[in-house]
Amino acid sequence: MRSEVVEIRFVLNGKETQVSTAPDRRVVDLLREDLGLTGTKEGCGSGECGACAVLVNGESRLSCLMLAAQLDGKALTTIEGAPEDGRLQALQEAFVRCGAVQCGFCSPGMIIAAADLLGARPDTGREAIREGLSGNLCRCTGYAKIVDAVQAAFEKLQGGPTP
Numbered sequence: 025m026r027s028e029v030v031e032i033r034f035v036l037n038g039k040e041t042q043v044s045t046a047p048d049r050r051v052v053d054l055l056r057e058d059l060g061l062t063g064t065k066e067g068c069g070s071g072e073c074g075a076c077a078v079l080v081n082g083e084s085r086l087s088c089l090m091l092a093a094q095l096d097g098k099a100l101t102t103i104e105g106a107p108e109d110g111r112l113q114a115l116q117e118a119f120v121r122c123g124a125v126q127c128g129f130c131s132p133g134m135i136i137a138a139a140d141l142l143g144a145r146p147d148t149g150r151e152a153i154r155e156g157l158s159g160n161l162c163r164c165t166g167y168a169k170i171v172d173a174v175q176a177a178f179e180k181l182q183g184g185p186t187p
């Protein structure tokens with residue numbers, strides 16, 4: 025039996041957006057397959073890896089566990105929204121500068137989680153950053169450079185030292 029289709033309105037990367045979709049469509053599928061926003065990655069598909077993270081009303085959420093109906097009336101920011109968000113742009117630049125990207129599969133989710141961390145608890149200490157990113161897995165770069173990058177971006181955004 026086909027699922028019903030509903031109209032969902034939300035703000036996507038700063039733009040009012042309306043989509044017709046099954047209310048139980050996963051947000052990661054809506055983004056990647058229906059809206060062509062493939063910067064958001066799907067790793068585990070079960071809430072374990074953090075690759076699919078997006079910002080919903082400024083907080084990091086796993087789009088593989090979120091349904092389209094839950095987006096109605098919300099503001100959704102994906103990694104493609106970076107130019108509009110100073111946090112995301114600073115983090116992206118720091119990831120490149122610090123060599124924190126290898127295959128890049130984890131990077132969008134890491135950057136989204138770091139942006140949330142910066143908004144919620146702007147502590148530039150390595151332990152706080154490690155803890156804040158503990159739900160995000162990287163299979164190749166190793167975490168030291170990722171933490172370096174996040175720390176550098178935090179310091180830059182707070183007007184402190186940059187590498």
Ligand code: FES
Pocket residue numbers: 065066067068069070071072073074075076077086087088089
């Ligand atoms: S794909 Fe969503 S947490 Fe892994």
Ligand code: FES
Pocket residue numbers: 124125126127128129130131161162163164165
């Ligand atoms: S850079 Fe490849 S998974 Fe993190």
